[in-house]
Structure formats: structure tokens, C-alpha cells
Amino acid sequence: MNISHHPSEDLLLDYASGALGEAWSLAVATHLALCPGCRRVVSGMEALGGSMLDSIVPAPTSRNTLNAVMTRLDAMTERDAAVPAAPPADGHTPILPQPLRGYAGADADGLNWQRLGLGAYQMPIPTGDKGVTARLLRIPAGRPVPKHSHGGLELTLVLSGAFSDATGSYGRGDLQAADENLEHQPHAEPGEDCICLAITDAPLRFSSLAARMVQPLLGI
Numbered sequence: 001m002n003i004s005h006h007p008s009e010d011l012l013l014d015y016a017s018g019a020l021g022e023a024w025s026l027a028v029a030t031h032l033a034l035c036p037g038c039r040r041v042v043s044g045m046e047a048l049g050g051s052m053l054d055s056i057v058p059a060p061t062s063r064n065t066l067n068a069v070m071t072r073l074d075a076m077t078e079r080d081a082a083v084p085a086a087p088p089a090d091g092h093t094p095i096l097p098q099p100l101r102g103y104a105g106a107d108a109d110g111l112n113w114q115r116l117g118l119g120a121y122q123m124p125i126p127t128g129d130k131g132v133t134a135r136l137l138r139i140p141a142g143r144p145v146p147k148h149s150h151g152g153l154e155l156t157l158v159l160s161g162a163f164s165d166a167t168g169s170y171g172r173g174d175l176q177a178a179d180e181n182l183e184h185q186p187h188a189e190p191g192e193d194c195i196c197l198a199i200t201d202a203p204l205r206f207s208s209l210a211a212r213m214v215q216p217l218l219g220i
């Protein structure tokens, strides 16, 4: 897997410090399940955060704190490097890694997808976050999503297939963060339906009248 679009450092720091809401955290945690590089970064942030808490009460062995942090960091890095990536015992790699699969209740082929129109499907993912919507989207291979901008923040994590827009191409594990400044028309790449996790805190703003008219029906 070749992931080229990662969460920003700010987003990872918010995640590591527990400042992110549940739905946003689900997107970051699912990216981490697929991205060893970001797992190492988050482990480092957590280790440094822990050492900063420890240093509030100076310990007599404080001159060894840095060594302790580095040792802990090495241990975490080795542990994390050894964790996911390996396929499950039956050799079938799920489309939805944990923790997302647990939230959805099944892997992608076992879900009750809701029809959105234009061949697209969605599967809402309940979280405890009020005002933030988490859903899986399935866009048919080779088809566009109507051009839209955003009333707030949108995180999109690709799980299967790929999509592209003016900002680049996004495949499995890639995360796109879009805000009010980005107007785009994502296009599912040919060959395979694009399944992605989308987190939004405001409705999308569609450019075309036709898309705006069906928007209330689609709930997006």
C-alpha cells in the first residue's frame, strides 16, 4: 500500500492528546490502522505528552527522563511496527480495518447499504458526536460526485478503489481534509467502486441546481 495523503500534524496531535471528537477520531484511528508512519508519529506524541505530565512532578531521576522517553518510544515503535499490516489468519484482508469495522458492524460486503441515487450508496456510522456525521460512501467506479464545496470540515478516508480531484489522487489509506476553501468534484477512478469513510460537520454545498434539489432526499 502506498499512502501519500496523511492527516496534518495538528490533527494527529489533537488525536494523540484526546482533544478530537469521536467521529473525527474514528477517521484518524482508521488511517493509523493502515499507516505505520503515522502510528510512529502518534506514538512519539503520546510518549512526549506522557513525559511532560511526569515532569510536572520532578522525579529524583529526572536526568534520565530523556533516556526513559527514548526507550519507551523505541519500544512503542517496535510494538506498533509489529501490529496490524499482517493479514488475518484466513488470508482475507478486510476492506474496513478496525476500529471502523466494529463501528459498522460488518465488513463492507456485509452491510445494509442505503441507495443514494446515481448508483451511489451510503451507510451511516453512529457515533456519540452531536452535529458531526460519519458515513461510509460507495461511489461507482468511473463516476463523479456532483461538484460541491463545504459548509465546514470534511475528512474523507479511502478504503477501497480510488478517487481523484484537482488536488490529486487518493487510494486506500489516503485521507483528504477539505474545508470551506475547497470546491471540488471527486471522481471515482475506473475499475473498482470507491468506498470511503466521510466525516462532515456541516452539509455539503452543491454547485448544481439539480444536486441541490435532491440533497434533502439524500441527507448529505
Ligand SMILES: [Zn+2]
Pocket: 003, 005, 006, 007, 031, 035, 037, 038, 039
Ligand atoms: Zn499516515
